């Protein structure tokens with residue numbers, strides 16, 4: 165299990181580092197890019213993936229869910245999240261999940 169950092173999209177803002185409940189992410193000292201310190205300890209909560217403003221993180225899915233190499237990426241909007249599921253075949257599926265009933269309210 166684990167997440168993948170797309171280094172070319174990472175700006176080194178550190179949001180994912182701050183948000184990981186397991187303290188599993190860090191920034192490389194030289195490059196200033198995020199990396200996962202221990203993939204085996206990542207339980208795939210997706211907090212880091214959803215927090216990244218650059219879309220630089222994606223979640224690798226277990227083989228049993230969508231096949232080897234499938235990935236899931238979210239795009240967070242004010243009232244919903246659009247999830248993009250990419251299958252190993254290259255096929256892409258998108259689905260939206262509402263996160264807030266009334267925009268502007270906590």
Ligand code: SF4
Pocket residue numbers: 166167183184185186187188189200205206207208209210211212213
């Ligand atoms: S998916 Fe969750 S546990 Fe894994 S690195 Fe991201 S925030 Fe940490």
Ligand code: SF4
Pocket residue numbers: 169173174175176177178179180181197198215216217218219220221
């Ligand atoms: S939140 Fe995204 S852009 Fe910021 S350090 Fe993490 S991966 Fe890089």
